Amino acid sequence: MTPVDLADDIPTEIAPLVSALNDLLSRLAKAVQAQRVFVADAAHELRTPLTALKLQIQVARRENRSIETGSLFQKLEERTNRAIHLVQQLLSLAREDAATSNGKPRANLARLASQVVADLSVLAEQKEIDLGLERVRIETGSDSLYVAGDETSLGSMLTNLVDNAIRYTPQGGRVDVRLVIEVDTVDVEVVDTGPGIPEVELDRVRDRFYRAGNTSGTGSGLGLAIAVKVATKCRAELLIRNRQDRAGLSVAVTGLKRVSNVNPGDTKAA
Incomplete structure (x- = not known):
């Protein structure tokens, strides 16, 4: 208002x-x-x-x-x-x-995801968690994977989602990061084998400092709040749901808009 x-x-x-x-x-x-x-x-x-x-x-x-x-x-x-x-x-x-920006209207999502997985691999190894990155291509088109959005914000969002998954997944578990590539959009999904979240708390975990009652990790309750902020700024949607095939959580950012990897005014790809 x-x-x-x-x-x-x-x-x-x-x-x-x-x-x-x-x-x-x-x-x-x-x-x-x-x-x-x-x-x-x-x-x-x-x-x-x-x-x-x-x-x-x-x-x-x-x-x-x-x-x-x-x-x-x-x-x-x-x-x-x-x-x-x-x-x-x-x-x-x-x-x-x-709502600050680094001035870059696009980000290389594939590079960001690879960097985040590499940076957090040490944390995953400490808990013997199998951390992987997968690209799921639903259409055959350009190999470019640039999306509209602030690069620093998207990196922070990915870091928080993967970090959350690792922290709440028990020893010897698994965390998968998936980039689902469609014609005009890219979805990012982080799937783990942790305890999941009680259905009645799925909406509340978006709130700042809120932690589900069944968790025992060392999180602060801010990771999903940050992810919601970034997704909204990118005009995407954050979906949180429990896995149907086994215990675990799936957190997805859907609808990130694909853009060209050429800056306005440039004559060749960056």
Whole structure:
């Protein structure tokens, strides 16, 4: 909602009410903006000391290898990693709330997906999870896989979806990332063998900081909220459903629009 221009033909009888509502909306907008700035600034300020703390813990673990202190330092590092992850997600969410863009109207989705899978392969290996990337081509056409959307935002969305799947999938499970390629659109689907989500909570998990009651991972409850923001900005849809063939979850972003891999004004492909 936005304030009404009083220059418009407003009846005299309701002009005071319109003025009061305009003032309320203006103050609400300022409060929301102040909250966003605070979250972004706080997350930014926390990132550096948390990273330094993690390095100090790692040094301390190397210098004190006794059994008693080893488990303590391991727990400290795990909790620090969780705090760093939360800060990174808060920064991502603040960026999407601000609707900023890196100026690139298109993104190479195949390259982004490959990079995300490569970056998170270490996390998957720690839990002995089989992490894979698959391209499902429904039509035969160009090999180009560029889509309309901010590259940084799409990368953040993919990272959060795959990271979520790995965190909530038990040891020895499987996570598949699928790019379903159609004539005009591309769908991204992340399928895991985790516990899934109770049907009554499937809508609520989109809310910020909400975590399903049956989960025991170390997530922050922000990953799906970030993905929803990015999907909406790209005029796509985020679908969350439990698998029908076995236990697990399927999260899909459908309707990402395919575009040419040639920038306007360019004479050859980028």
